[in-house]
Amino acid sequence: MAQPGGRVLVTREELAQRVGELGRAVARDYAEANPLLVCVLKGAVVFFADLIRAVDIPLTTDFISVASYGGGSASSGVVKIASDLSITIENRDVILIEDIIDSGRTISYLKRNMETRHPKSLRICALLDKVERRQVEVDLDYVGFTIPNVFIVGYGMDHGGLYRNLPYLAALDGA
Ligand code: IMP
Ligand code: MG
16 A cells, blocks of 8 residues: 555554564563663664553663764664763663664674673664665564565654654655
């Protein structure tokens, strides 16, 4: 169905269902841990907001912003932290919350960076896994949906800064 952003790939109802399942899985795995859920800005912000409300245990949140040099719709692999965490993660059970894993470069960089800070544990939760595009191997602990090689917008994800507010996931035409 054509909608703003393009063809709808995942509806808001399907998103709510799957994010609920992910939240229950995290709650089960971290029941006594007071995990620190880290939102990778900006793309993960909508997913993060829904996910944390589906994790029915005590938890803490923080935010990190990464910039990938090169711009455009493909990541160059050169990543830098544009805005860092506000708290220390040493000895914390940390879960990085990402919107989409494409080449894998951004999340690999972040994972290595976080490991230097000595968390007690570190896991990755991604809403979307574009597995065909992987260049760098990375273990994902929680995945919402595995998707084909199409450019996704909506539910936090953008193209040129637009479409983040769409409540569904769409495959952008011609991107
Ligand atoms: P990677 O470093 O190649 O894995 O790229 C990861 C980042 O690129 C994601 O966190 C997104 O910000 C962005 N990205 C990759 N694919 C898409 C897409 O289909 N739509 C929107 N953003 C994307
Ligand atoms: Mg991102």
